[in-house]
Amino acid sequence: MQKIVLNIEMEKAEASAQRPxxxxxxxxxxxxxxxxxxxxxxxxxxxxxxxxxxxxxxxxxxxxxxxxxxxxxxxxxxxxxxxxxxxxxxxxxEAVQQQFDVIATSKPHLIQLRDKTSQSATICTLVGEELIVMERVEGRSIIEFGTPRGTRFDFHASAHGRVWLAFGPHELTDKVLAGPLKSWSGEVRTSVPTIRREIELIRARGWAMAPNEMVDGVNALAAPVFDHRGELIASVAIVGSLQFIPSPPLPEQIDAVVQCARAVSSACGWRR
Amino acid sequence: MQKIVLNIEMEKAEASAQRPxxxxxxxxxxxxxxxxxxxxxxxxxxxxxxxxxxxxxxxxxxxxxxxxxxxxxxxxxxxxxxxxxxxxxxxxxEAVQQQFDVIATSKPHLIQLRDKTSQSATICTLVGEELIVMERVEGRSIIEFGTPRGTRFDFHASAHGRVWLAFGPHELTDKVLAGPLKSWSGEVRTSVPTIRREIELIRARGWAMAPNEMVDGVNALAAPVFDHRGELIASVAIVGSLQFIPSPPLPEQIDAVVQCARAVSSACGWRR
DNA sequence: AAACGATGTTTCGTTATATGAAACGACTGA
DNA sequence: TCAGTCGTTTCATATAACGAAACATCGTTT
Missing domain, CATH: 1.10.10.10 (Winged helix-like DNA-binding domain superfamily/Winged helix DNA-binding domain)
Structure with a gap:
């Protein structure tokens, strides 16, 4: 059994965001x-x-x-x-990864999410001002999309990212929307009002998706993780072919991702 | 659900083995x-x-x-x-880890092994002249024994290690037995004839164990992984409390570990 | 309010020290 | 045997890393 692995070409976590x-x-x-x-x-x-x-x-x-x-x-x-x-x-x-204790907490839930959906499950955290993939549980489909640990996501052009725009601190959202919005593909929305409207939608329904944004034919479905103070500390998502994660996603997929995010939140002390 | 994690104090992979x-x-x-x-x-x-x-x-x-x-x-x-x-x-x-493709191949089998036995499953590989933990799937018992990725094992004082002495190249065995044999606990056998005899036993039955060697009350059960040329390329093992992995281990535990090692070997091209 | 201690940061002259050309031994393949 | 690698060592030179001291900002304390 050989797996086909597509490594999505993205900028890795460079010091690019740090001031040179x-x-x-x-x-x-x-x-x-x-x-x-x-x-x-x-x-x-x-x-x-x-x-x-x-x-x-x-x-x-x-x-x-x-x-x-x-x-x-x-x-x-x-x-x-x-x-x-x-x-x-x-x-x-390994040591760096373990400094973020949400990650350890989330791992069993990510595995459960993967088992439910058969798609790769990832969790992202804010490191400095960058959104980084901290852990990933591989899916079970033949074609795998590689977003290995350490991959950096754009805030405006990914499901993970828009969860942060929707539920993260306002300063972050403002800063991102004020800066240049790089377009990865035709599907990426770079108009600020359009993004603002989508952010509102994500806030209302509690999840975000990003079909065809990073690579054609790939979709992602993300939900927010909160800590005991109700602050956003991470985001979980499943990534897979549009064939398996349609747009809009299946109700049971949405449910699985949202449930997973809630479970991790609860484990981090989040109430209500 | 909070897990108790015991971090086993071992020398980490230092340059100690490399000539200074x-x-x-x-x-x-x-x-x-x-x-x-x-x-x-x-x-x-x-x-x-x-x-x-x-x-x-x-x-x-x-x-x-x-x-x-x-x-x-x-x-x-x-x-x-x-x-x-x-x-x-x-x-x-992550990139360094991926250079060793046995690891990627073994992961699903390790998960399966963990699911069968409920104990942590690890895979070790020879890096240079050191035996290093390359991947680990956490167990499901309350008490977890931490041998995170990158941990270095002694050849004579661990189940993983003795698998290498038994099935690895003779030069390795001779070199190790010629050098000083550090004793971690009273249970560690440091007499060369005793170890030679145990190596024979391991060769005959196809698995190794190491009760009370690294820490009191902990046992490990390891088996060899071969590649297409029949050469030893890795070792898989389960680690857990003596309460769960008795000495000698349960027949079904031995079977699970040996089966897992065989499965990974097959996936790496090993035949017969 | 003012003084203090703690951050991180910058400047600058000195000398420690990282540097590269060249030479060396050991090995492999032609 | 020779020509081509490989890694390793030596050594004189000047690069560039160094540390003392001063600077700019914070908090906290007096």
């Missing part, structure tokens, strides 16, 4: 680029390859790799001498 | 220590705190953080100005 700073340490810069290069490659690389890819000399990269290895961020194949990313990245990634 | 090298770049060293510090803290830290914890001055750490932020490895809370670990670590951790 001019100062910095160039040597660290190079080393971090090396880590990233190794992690995103699927195969180990030779020292020369790495050096060329980063526009640096071998000794320089060599020294950096030495330090990276000492810290577990990289790793050298003892047989071939080639370099690859280290497991420390996995360890630290 | 003398040369290296000290500035990168400092920066990596900063990343690690931030990732392992649950709360954001102030610049001063970080500087003091690492024995450096504020401007130095500040410059490093600037670069780390630019790359997404760190992140600054816009409101408080405090620093925390960035989502890039999650993204890269």
């Amino acid at each position: 700073r001019e100062s910095g340490t160039s040597t660290l810069d190079l080393a971090l680029r090396a880590v990233e290069l190794l992690a995103l490659r699927h195969a180990p690389m030779s020292l020369g390859e790495i050096a060329k890819a980063l526009g640096a000399t071998k000794p320089t990269i060599y020294r950096h790799l030495t330090t990276l290895i000492r810290h577990g961020f990289a790793w050298q194949d003892a047989r071939t001498g080639y370099y690859a990313a280290g497991v420390k990245l996995m360890t630290l990634g | 090298r003398e040369s290296g770049t000290s500035t990168l060293d400092l920066a990596l220590r900063a990343v690690e510090l931030l990732a392992l803290r649950h709360a954001p830290m102030s610049l001063g705190e970080i500087a003091k914890a690492l024995g450096a001055t504020k401007p130095t750490i500040y410059r490093h953080l600037t670069t780390l932020i630019r790359h997404g490895f760190a992140w600054q809370d816009a409101r408080t100005g405090y620093y925390a670990a960035g989502v890039k670590l999650m993204t890269l951790g």
Whole structure:
């Protein structure tokens, strides 16, 4: 049984939203680029390859790799001498994820949601000013849509995002609608009044959808998660082919997502 | 429903097994220590705190953080100005994990194993010369034993490890048995002939267990996963209280673990 | 109200230290 | 045997990381 996995091409969580700073340490810069290069490659690389890819000399990269290895961020194949990313990245990634305790709480509910709907289930959280996929439970259909942990969503062009516009703090909504609204496809609405009207609708019915927005033929269905103070802390959603999640979605799908969001909210102390 | 989670204190995947090298770049060293510090803290830290914890001055750490932020490895809370670990670590951790395709293949089978036994299910892989937990599906008992992704196991003092001694390459077995054998508890056997005898037993019956070895009252039950060439590529195991996984384990538990390992092996091209 | 302590941030001169050319040993394939 | 990799080491040079001190803002405390 082989699964077809479509990796949706999106900007990953870059520092793009953070204000760019001019100062910095160039040597660290190079080393971090090396880590990233190794992690995103699927195969180990030779020292020369790495050096060329980063526009640096071998000794320089060599020294950096030495330090990276000492810290577990990289790793050298003892047989071939080639370099690859280290497991420390996995360890630290796991640690970062666990800092958000909504995620741990939500996991069993996400699995239940996936079991009910057979579609991938995801949960998003605000990190800084970015909306990030924190956990994902894979669906059971043949075609899978990849929004792996760490993917960043646009607020105006995704189901997750519009849940945040509808139920999140007003400052966020205003800031997003004031800025430029990038269009991913013809389906993305970039007119502010149109979005405002949709936000009202989402608030009224309690869920959001985004057919054909990120990729053609894909739909998502999202609902808000609140904490004990009634503040929005996360959003859960199912993602799948329009064939399985039509527009509008099936009543039982809406019910499943909303129920899941409510269950996680309850587990986080939300009442009423 | 609150789960009690016992985090088993083990050495994490350090570079300890890699040969230590003398040369290296000290500035990168400092920066990596900063990343690690931030990732392992649950709360954001102030610049001063970080500087003091690492024995450096504020401007130095500040410059490093600037670069780390630019790359997404760190992140600054816009409101408080405090620093925390960035989502890039999650993204890269995910990418590193996906380089090992046994993991992806095994996931549904691990879930099935968990469902059958109600115990946590884990899969380990050899990374370099270290045995690392690559994936884990949480159990359904009240008390959970935490061996999160990235945890390193000793070969002689764990069920996973002894599966590798029994079915892995001979060089590995010889090397491990030649080295010092650290004792975690009274239950750990450190005598080479004793271990050799147990390895034979494991080979004969096809599974390994490790009662009371890492923590008192905990047992683990592991079995080997082979690829198309018949080489050991991973080990799967269930971990749980001795109350649930007795010594020797229940026949149906053994069966479940062995079946799971066989299923993953088959999925990886293993025949017969 | 004013002084203090804590943030994060910037500047600047000094020197530590990261750098790259070149050479080295070891290995693989032609 | 030679030419081509690979990773590793050395060393003189100048880049660029460093830390002391000062700055700008917050809160809190006096």
